[in-house]
Amino acid sequence: MRRSPFATLLLAALVLPACLPRSARPSSPSLTSVADALLAGVEGEGALSGAIVLDAATGFPLYARHEHVRLLPASTMKVVSTSAALSALGPDFRFHTPVWLQGSVAGNLFLGELVLEASGDPSLGSWRFPETAQACEQLADALVARGIRQWFGPLRITHADEGPYGGLYGPGWAWDDAAYAFGAAPTRFAFRENVAELSVKRAEGQDCAAPVPQPLEVRYSPPLDTSTTAIFLDPAASRAGLGCTRERGTGRTRCVWRSTPGQCPRRASTRVSVEAPEALFTACLEDALTARGVWRVATPFLPPTATPTPSSPRELLLDFVSPPLSELVKVTNKESLNLYAERLGLRFTLERMGTESYTALREAFTQELHRRGIAPRLLRPVDGSGLSRYNVASARGLAEVLATSLREPYANALLESLPVAGVDGTLAGSAGAAIKGLVRAKTGTLSGQKAYVGIAERPHDTEYPRVVFALMLGNMDEQPALTTAQIFERFAEALVAAPLK
Structure with a gap:
């Protein structure tokens, strides 16, 4: 490794005093x-x-x-x-994110909207805090405690578009940061820090150098649509790994799975940002409801007599409260x-x-x-x-x-x-x-x-x-x-x- 004249002088300044008699040593730098x-x-x-x-x-x-x-x-x-x-x-100070029932409850049936008011809480659903990690489970438990076992209606998130530029990225951010977890958009509604785990897996015996496209198992956790995610292969890279970028204006994610010559890893994963945290929340809530035996029909096409109106009563179901x-x-x-x-x-x-x-x-x-x-x-x-x-x-x-x-x-x-x-x-x-x-x-x-x-x-x-x-x-x-x-x-x-x- 090269050493500059500065490094040589600094090393001498630090070492030389230890070689001198105590009476001749200079004072500490x-x-x-x-x-x-x-x-x-x-x-x-x-x-x-x-x-x-x-x-x-x-x-x-x-x-x-x-x-x-x-x-x-x-x-x-x-x-x-x-x-x-x-x-x-x-x-x-704590963020408060209320969730309302907007509609009518008849027995164990809820006809109407579940309305969440986005508050800007960055910790909602985060695994970093015990009070936020179980947000979906807490909401599903609140529905069950209310006696609801069937839900006909949509999930609606309000105020989500009131953040900066409707939730786009900050000014001066590098475009190639956008797909990574550290570059997640600061949307007014954030869930699980707007991040999902992307994993790719090769079939057993599949050749790393096989022509593209080849069948790969591509998954997000929580489960998300993978149709807008494209995986490309680079079998002659200097370092193995999975790197992604997001196409501007399309929302598509393009990833390159790199492997070094002589190595052919079977799987790889990375944490990527999600532009639609509502999809993260919906997938998470669906899993929690299914685990509790709550049947949900998400279609808004309800019978006219059951369709909620703006004057439908609104009831506070749950208030998510952030850490201080x-x-x-x-x-x-x-x-x-x-x-x-x-x-x-x-x-x-x-x-x-x-x-x-x-x-x-x-x-x-x-x-x-x-x-x-x-x-x-x-x-x-x-x-x-x-x-x-x-x-x-x-x-x-x-x-x-x-x-x-x-x-x-x-x-x-x-x-x-x-x-x-x-x-x-x-x-x-x-x-x-x-x-x-x-x-x-x-x-x-x-x-x-x-x-x-x-x-x-x-x-x-x-x-x-x-x-x-x-x-x-x-x-x-x-x-x-x-x-x-x-x-x-x-x-x-x-x-x-x-x-x-």
Whole structure:
């Protein structure tokens, strides 16, 4: 592996002191010297960087380098959207999604509509929470408890089209992200995080290099229509796997099943986004009803005397209640969930602007940043998750979002949502023992871009025991002398233990 002159110098600076007599050893490198050497090294390779360290108690700058340079924040934008939602709604806020019976009940027969009012809850049906995972079973149980064993009528979901652009993707999102789970559309009605499992299987003895098309078993879980999903084969790929894209305007999904020469896997699977979460919910509810012996005829063509009218009585059957916002924010930031971040950002927008749209979101975020005293040139948010390539942020802007949040009532909820180095979330794999448990940070990654914003504890510093930091790297080489993870860990080690000057 090539080594730049910067890497050689940095290695010598770290190793040489251990070889000197104790009386001749220099004092420990300061945060300033370590950070400057790290960032000068990546800049010397053609990358861009920006960093800042603030005293958590006062916001006073303790270190800064190119802190006003604007780069792509990627998923560090989630700190903006989650802190905004917490500031407007509070950590105890919960989404409520009511389900109504609209029609008439005669004995064990229900004639009419089951009406669900979409609330924007990103966790409905999610496996991440015990109170949401059994949503279909809870609804089926509520029908049985009402004495209903037969249901003639449709399922209707209201307010589902009131989200951004009628539920399309965010501005500046890459088209080839759309089919993947992380690129699920932030629809007003979301179910099971708008994701299904796609699996493909070859027949026994089938040749990987056989001409296309060939019979493959293609399934979705939950069961969905596979007629709009096309599978193509690449038997000479450098790496095996199943990758998908979605055709714009058609809703069709095109997947390539790759295998390497000499290998012929029998099956493969991947998690894909679903553009019609109503289909996910309907399939899930049908399974739950069947398991309980409830017979449903979905046709709206009922006898005229039984057809519900707008004046038919409406009865609340069930109210789905989400986990508290503090828990939603925790999974959003620790697991970097784009759908949750978008929905929380749009719910904040609805609270502040009275509507959901990305135009309104930009205005609502701009007003929130102004309230905190953060200048527009430091941070320009366009979406809530950081998937948009139109977002622009500086290290200064990101650090000030976190620093101002520390002075607000929801501070603990936001801090507890940040991944902990060496412990959980997107920092679970951090290898540095010196920073384990002492650094919390939201990470952000896009092609060639890496960003971090968080806090570091300095247990041996009575003057500055906690600092807020942001580190941004752009235009990173695919084979740098130091990886972004190595740069972050060395920067974080200095944050925790090095003298500030």
